[in-house]
Amino acid sequence: MFTMSALEFSLEQRIALFAATILWYLMILVGNFTLIIVVITDKHLHEPMYVFVCDLCVNSIYGTAGFFPKFFVDLFSPRVISYAGCMLQGYVIHSSTCCDFSILALMAYDRYVAICQPLSYHSVMTKQKVSVFVFFSWLLPLTLMFMNTATLLGTALCGSHINRLYCVNWMVFRLTCSPPIANVAVSYFNMLFYFGHAIFIVWTYIYMIRTCKLSRENMGKFIHTCLPHLVCLGTFSFTVLLDLLYIRFGSATISQNLNNFMAIENLLIPPLINPLVYGFQLTKLRAKILNLLKIKTKEAKIKSATGYRKD
Template identity: 60%
Template structure:
């Protein structure tokens, strides 16, 4: 039986591949990571520099992109290092990575719930939208969407610290608090309570999002103009929301109920789906569907093209 003072390193699994396979995945992952950073930073910069986009919906979208960068930084650099070296991680590094990935996921959920509320007020209460969604209230909403996620995951991670561990192997390519808690020599009551509270909070988010969209659909089907508005502003958010929910549920259900005899590649794909798909889908869907952002991006590209022709 190992003691917590002995467990200073964790080993991660899922990277048993040939050298050629590792290098191929390394290059593809590096390109994908650059694509995530480029697409999200582009959205962030466009929204910040264009004062016409300083509206609640775009401010929430900007925070969604910032969170995508935050979560990606918690996963991709370590994963890239593991592809070219031994896949081990220190105890402190594991706690930090687990915290970043978990808090980023929760923050995504909070911001998506906030965006659902914004669309509800904009479509169902248009006369009070500008007065209700003022600058001070929007800043407060954004602050709490980050604070709740960071605080909940801080409490979750803190409840693991100091536990006696009877193992040091994590059957995943990145650290997960739930798997670390399973290595504890005795059942961690504190983390069970904290986890139950966190699940309750985010299940409330889920119920609120469902209620918002059921109400929106009921309102919008009665009018062609409302349906058009729904398709323009709500559909991109709904696509991002469904993508996020499906990829996160794939990881959660497989982690808890998946078969140990299934392919390791399938396990890796399901566990990384929300880290691979969501950070790219959000800026892509919004960038292509929201007219204001699309026009701004095309305007920037057109200006750069003119400058390039002038210099030639």
């Protein structure tokens, strides 16, 4: 069993934190499920950009499921987790983060083709190719993080305390008596692989900006379709980099509560920001969601009116 970082709160504060956190988690679920249902049910939204948005929402639900349910239990019970549970939780959260990056890279490529090669867009981004892209956006992160986690299994540990609200492979790695070379090699490979993602995204935006400078129409298209991606990419990159830098170079003198918040900000902010940004910014999605809300409002009014007449 591992022990995890403590929550320095009274019972009343824990209850308030539970209420606030579960409300936040419900907003994440409602926002992401709404976009998923809207994209799946509307055939007009079966386009690459909306498919990738739907994929991003599915991944947000997957990643947050690795943290929030366990956190709700930990608020009112001893903060311990089994070795197997720790490995599973770390795998889910790590793989979700990597999936996010892969999907954001695909979205950057989709925008690059749409803006820089508009005439060949439909021949490049076919349904078959999009399906393959989505498949590999999950397969590669899940496989790479499985290799990372597998190289830690069975290693001798010289400690059992994880100073974090949830398990991460780096914390388990630091508890090993002798660091496994295989894990070091896989970790560096993963970092290089996703550094390649970052270079690819920068490259696509350089070419898009160069192309859009030549045309006002293209610049308007760039702002309309790329702004949501830039906001989500910026939010994701900032929160993940902040977490990575803190986990490796953070000071031991800061308060435990701040330490806990720094650990979970990447699980709180991007999963809620993504559906809000895309839901409000992309015209077709916004129109579909507003239409659904109008229909439900009308149905509620009709039901209340018919109920009143019956009375």
